[in-house]
Amino acid sequence: SQQGEEDPQALSIQEGENATMNCSYKTSINNLQWYRQNSGRGLVHLILIRSNEREKHSGRLRVTLDTSKKSSSLLITASRAADTASYFCATAPQGGSEKLVFGKGTKLTVNP
Amino acid sequence: GAGVSQSPSNKVTEKGKDVELRCDPISGHTALYWYRQSLGQGLEFLIYFQGNSAPDKSGLPSDRFSAERTGGSVSTLTIQRTQQEDSAVYLCASSLLPGGGYTFGSGTRLTVV
Numbered sequence: 001s002q003q004g005e006e007d008p009q010a011l012s013i014q015e016g017e018n019a020t021m022n023c024s025y026k027t028s029i030n031n032l033q034w035y036r037q038n039s040g041r042g043l044v045h046l047i048l049i050r051s052n053e054r055e056k057h058s059g060r061l062r063v064t065l066d067t068s069k070k071s072s073s074l075l076i077t078a079s080r081a082a083d084t085a086s087y088f089c090a091t092a093p094q095g096g097s098e099k100l101v102f103g104k105g106t107k108l109t110v111n112p
Numbered sequence: 113g114a115g116v117s118q119s120p121s122n123k124v125t126e127k128g129k130d131v132e133l134r135c136d137p138i139s140g141h142t143a144l145y146w147y148r149q150s151l152g153q154g155l156e157f158l159i160y161f162q163g164n165s166a167p168d169k170s171g172l173p174s175d176r177f178s179a180e181r182t183g184g185s186v187s188t189l190t191i192q193r194t195q196q197e198d199s200a201v202y203l204c205a206s207s208l209l210p211g212g213g214y215t216f217g218s219g220t221r222l223t224v225v
Contacts, residue, residue, distance in 0.1 A: 031211065035216075036215075042203065042216040042217055042218045043155075043214070045213040046215075076167065090155075092211040098143070098160065098168075098210035098211045099145060099160045100211075100214065101157070102147070102155040104153060
């Protein structure tokens, strides 16, 4: 079953603009992770934020987590054409389940 | 190895045939996961191996699907009597610790004709 739901399903922006993607989930979590997927093949891990963290940065990426609202956002600043990909959030549910549960993803297109 | 290796990268098979998909995880990663992704969809969990513990098979869609992990390293996912609905990209991932960041392989694109 899907735990995370990304919003929007698709996003198209111009190079240099910021891109914001949101993820909502249903159950308590240990951590939440964001992944990028190019061309429908392997996913690349971007960032992990723990349930006791509220914000995390990595280069042009900024992730926030609001456990009271069960939501997270991924912000990509100063986007580039190479950022074009699908972005997935994944949650590590609390309570012993150690497998990540992925959402359906946001397809981001950055136009040059 | 340096990354997670999956083979074959593409597989076309006839309906009713059996297929084996292979995953070679990162050396030292104790956790290994299989997911599948249908066109334009999210990832569907299939099975999870952690060390010497019994695998979590809760995501396997039918008894035609099975997987094993030999020696705590290489894993094989077997699909018997393949059906057209089995067509998908099968992704393997490993992680150093359960619940931590995954490293994914490039996947096996399975097409059942």
